[in-house]
Amino acid sequence: MLVRIKGAISNCYLLLGNRPVLVDTGAPGDLPRILAALKANQVEPAQLALILLTHGHSDHAGNAAELQRRSGRPVALHANDAALARLGENGVLAVQSELGRLVRPFLDEPFPAFEPDILFRESFSLEPYGVRGHVLPTPGHTLGSVSVVLDAGEAVIGDVLRGSMAWPNRARPHFFCNDPDLNTRSIVRLARVGLLRCHPGHFGSFPGSQLGRFLSTGGGEILEFSGEAV
Numbered sequence: 238m239l240v241r242i243k244g245a246i247s248n249c250y251l252l253l254g255n256r257p258v259l260v261d262t263g264a265p266g267d268l269p270r271i272l273a274a275l276k277a278n279q280v281e282p283a284q285l286a287l288i289l290l291t292h293g294h295s296d297h298a299g300n301a302a303e304l305q306r307r308s309g310r311p312v313a314l315h316a317n318d319a320a321l322a323r324l325g326e327n328g329v330l331a332v333q334s335e336l337g338r339l340v341r342p343f344l345d346e347p348f349p350a351f352e353p354d355i356l357f358r359e360s361f362s363l364e365p366y367g368v369r370g371h372v373l374p375t376p377g378h379t380l381g382s383v384s385v386v387l388d389a390g391e392a393v394i395g396d397v398l399r400g401s402m403a404w405p406n407r408a409r410p411h412f413f414c415n416d417p418d419l420n421t422r423s424i425v426r427l428a429r430v431g432l433l434r435c436h437p438g439h440f441g442s443f444p445g446s447q448l449g450r451f452l453s454t455g456g457g458e459i460l461e462f463s464g465e466a467v
Contacts, residue, residue, distance in 0.1 A: 239391060239436065242274040246344065247296040247438050250393050251278060252385070256286035256367025260385055260393050261438065262300040265348050271300060282308035286366040287355075291395030292382040293318030294327050295348040297438060302351035311354035315374060318381030325350035328379075330413045337412030344412075375427060377420020378411055384423075390433035390445070397423050398448075400440030408435070408447035424448055 242249040244263035249271055252258040257280045263271055275282060285308050290298050293314060301322070305312045314322055321328050325348050332338045362371045363385070370387035378396040385393040397420060401407040414420050427435070432445030 239387070239393075240274065240278060241436065241442075242271055244270055244296075248436070248440075249274075250385075250436060251275065251280065252363075252368045252370075252387070253278065253280075254363075254366075254368035257284060258287045258289060258363060258366050258368050259285050259304070260289050261291055261297040261395070262288065262304050264296040265299040265346065268300045268303055271304070283310065285310045286368075287363075288312045289372065289383075289385065290314045290318075290322075290353075291384065291393065291438060292379045293321030294330075294379065294396075295325075295346050296344060297395065298322060298351075299348040302349035305351055305354070312351065313355035313357065313372075314353040315376075315381030315383050316356040316358050317376070318379050319353060319356055321379070321381075322351055322353055329415055331415045333410060333412060333414050333417070340412060373426070373430075375420075375423035377416050377418075377423045378414050380415065380419075382423070384427060386427075386430055386432070390431070391436065392427065392430070392432050392434075392445075393436045394427065394438075396438045397427065398435070399437045400443055402440055405441055406443045406447070408437075408443045408450065409440075411439070 238253040240251040244267035249263050250260040301312050360373050373384045373386050375384045375397050376382050396411045398408045399411045401409050428448035436442045
């Protein structure tokens, strides 16, 4: 079972398997919402098997330090984003649109620094943590971005793409991306999994078939993103 925890500007997800796993920790200030969602699902912080971060930006890792302290549970992050966690800074936010340029000053905030308990570079199974699925590196938004692919056909994709503010079940390019070519390859990688549904770090979820909107029918080239702002 997957539970969306809606923060002020980003989503966290609680994975309820044999043991609970928290994916992402929201932006600074989102901690009360996360604790309330855990309580509503009868999960104490100390019962979490793992706290997994899709990447090291403040709107996803903003409460990792406090949850790490409160729960005593390990925080996992891809090694390529470890420097962001240790500094408590976003690093480069490379804008991809005029809207991204407008919102960047409001999103680029520091967060409490922390040392990840688990640093990884390759895909790994979540079975030891009670969840049927695996962590898949999907770099591009940051070099250490990852997705969580569940055996049930759903995936938490971080900021590989975002949902739409105006149109349900639609995917949109994220406002920021440090390596668009690398992110394109990550979209291809996710599309090949044959996902039923994708759960992004921002706005609502969308069908896995939306990934195919960004792929051409011949040769795996990426089509141009829609110019629609939302």
